[in-house]
Amino acid sequence: MSSLNLDDFTDLIERPDGGVRRDAETHRERRIVPPGSLGRLDDLGEWLAAAQSAVPVRPVERPRVVLFAGDHGIAELGVSARAAGSAADLVRAVLEGGRPVSVLARRLGVPVRVVDMALDCDPASLPEDVVRHRVRRGSGRIDIEDALSPEEAEAAFRAGMAVADEEADSGTDLVVLGDVSVGGTTAAGVLVAALCGTDASVVTGRGGLAIDDLAWMRKCAAIRDALRRARPVLGDQLQLLATVGGADLTAMTGFLLQAAVRKLPVLLDGVVASACALVGQRVAFRAPDWWLAAHDSGEPGQAKALDRMALEPLLSHGVTVGEGVGGLLALPLVQAAAALAAELPELPEDAEGSGDAGQPEAEAEAEPAQEQEAGQAR
Numbered sequence: 352m353s354s355l356n357l358d359d360f361t362d363l364i365e366r367p368d369g370g371v372r373r374d375a376e377t378h379r380e381r382r383i384v385p386p387g388s389l390g391r392l393d394d395l396g397e398w399l400a401a402a403q404s405a406v407p408v409r410p411v412e413r414p415r416v417v418l419f420a421g422d423h424g425i426a427e428l429g430v431s432a433r434a435a436g437s438a439a440d441l442v443r444a445v446l447e448g449g450r451p452v453s454v455l456a457r458r459l460g461v462p463v464r465v466v467d468m469a470l471d472c473d474p475a476s477l478p479e480d481v482v483r484h485r486v487r488r489g490s491g492r493i494d495i496e497d498a499l500s501p502e503e504a505e506a507a508f509r510a511g512m513a514v515a516d517e518e519a520d521s522g523t524d525l526v527v528l529g530d531v532s533v534g535g536t537t538a539a540g541v542l543v544a545a546l547c548g549t550d551a552s553v554v555t556g557r558g559g560l561a562i563d564d565l566a567w568m569r570k571c572a573a574i575r576d577a578l579r580r581a582r583p584v585l586g587d588q589l590q591l592l593a594t595v596g597g598a599d600l601t602a603m604t605g606f607l608l609q610a611a612v613r614k615l616p617v618l619l620d621g622v623v624a625s626a627c628a629l630v631g632q633r634v635a636f637r638a639p640d641w642w643l644a645a646h647d648s649g650e651p652g653q654a655k656a657l658d659r660m661a662l663e664p665l666l667s668h669g670v671t672v673g674e675g676v677g678g679l680l681a682l683p684l685v686q687a688a689a690a691l692a693a694e695l696p697e698l699p700e701d702a703e704g705s706g707d708a709g710q711p712e713a714e715a716e717a718e719p720a721q722e723q724e725a726g727q728a729r
C-alpha cells in the first residue's frame with residue numbers, strides 16, 4: 352500500500368462552483384418573494400446548488416446517516432457518564448431502532464449506516480449490518496499513551512475514505528455525519544484545544560449525559576494531559592489523530608476529506624464531527640466549503656471549532672445526544688431550502704425591479720458576494 356500523503360487533499364479538493372452559485376443568486380433575485388424574506392434559507396439553497404453544480408438545485412432525495420463508532424480508553428478515568436467500553440450497547444440500540452437517531456431516521460426515511468472502528472466488544476456480538484472496519488479494540492488512553500499506532504491510524508483514515516467513496520458511488524446526495532462513542536467528546540476537546548491553541552477548560556463540556564462537577568474536573572485534567580502530548584505533533588494531522596484522536600475520529604476525518612474530494616455535501620452533527628472537520632480544514636483549507644454545521648449542541652469545543660471554520664449552525668436546541676440526531680433535525684431544513692430555491696416561480700421579465708421583488712440591484716449583489724469572501728478568507 353502506498354503511504355498516505357494528506358497534502359494531496361489540498362489539490363484534490365475543489366471549491367464548490369462559484370459560477371453556479373452566481374446563477375443561483377440571479378435566479379433568486381427574480382423570484383416572486385421579497386428579497387431577503389426567506390432569510391438564511393436562500394444562502395442554504397445557493398450553497399447546495401453550488402455543491403451540486405446545478406441550477407435549479409436538485410432536491411435532496413438520497414440522504415444517509417453515517418455513524419462512526421468506537422470506544423476510548425480515556426473513558427476509564429470516569430470522564431463520561433457512560434461506562435467505559437459500552438459503546439457497542441449504543442450501536443446495537445441504534446440498529447435495533449431504540450435510539451433517538453433510529454426514531455428520526457425512521458420518520459424521515461433515511462438509512463443509517465454504523466461503522467465499527469474501535470468498539471470494545473466481540474465482533475460476533477454486533478448486529479450483522481454493522482460495517483466492519485475495526486482497527487483495534489478501544490483506542491488508547493490519550494492522557495498517557497497514543498490512541499493508535501501509525502499503522503492503525505492510516506488504516507482508520509483509509510477506512511473513512513473508503514466509506515465516503517462508497518456513499519458517493521452509490522448515489523447518496525448528502526451525508527449526516529455523526530459518532531457513537533464513549534469518551535469521544537474528550538478526544539474531540541483535545542483536538543479543538545490543540546488546533547485553536549486554547550487550554551483545556553475552554554473546551555471541556557459535560558458530554559453525552561451531563562457529568563457532575565467532579566467528572567468535569569477529571570475530564571478537564573485528562574484533556575490537559577492529552578494536550579501536552581498533542582502539541583509536539585500539531586504539524587502532522589495524521590499523527591495528531593493517532594496521538595489523541597482515536598480510530599473513530601481518524602476515520603471521520605478521512606471520510607470528511609474524501610467526501611469533499613467527491614463533492615458530496617456533509618451535514619456535521621455535534622462536537623465530534625466538528626472537531627474532525629477542524630482537523631480536515633488544517634489538511635485542506637477549502638474543505639469546509641463542502642460542509643454544513645447542523646446544530647449548536649452547546650459543547651464549548653464545538654462552538655470554537657465551527658467559529659474557526661466560519662460555519663454557522665442551522666439549529667440550536669441543546670441536543671447533546673450525538674449519534675447524528677442534530678444532523679437529522681437539520682436535514683428537513685436543507686430539503687426545504689432546496690425545494691424553495693428550485694420550485695418558487697420567477698416574476699415575468701417585464702416585472703423585474705417592480706412590485707414586491709423590487710430592490711436596488713447593487714444591494715442585491717453586494718451581500719452574497721461579501722458573505723462568500725468572508726467564508727473563504729478564514
Ligand SMILES: O=C(O)c1ccc[n+]([C@@H]2O[C@H](COP(=O)([O-])O)[C@@H](O)[C@H]2O)c1
Nearest residue numbers: 431532534535536558559621622648673
Ligand atoms: O454533539 C455533541 O456536541 C455531543 C455532546 C456530548 C456528547 N455527545 C455524544 O455522546 C456520546 C458520549 O460522549 P462522551 O464523551 O460523554 O462519552 C458520544 O457519542 C457523543 O457524540 C455529543
Ligand SMILES: Cc1cc2nc[nH]c2cc1C
Nearest residue numbers: 394395398639640642726
Ligand atoms: C449555507 C452555507 C454553508 C457553508 N458551508 C461552508 N460555507 C458555507 C456557506 C453557506 C452560506
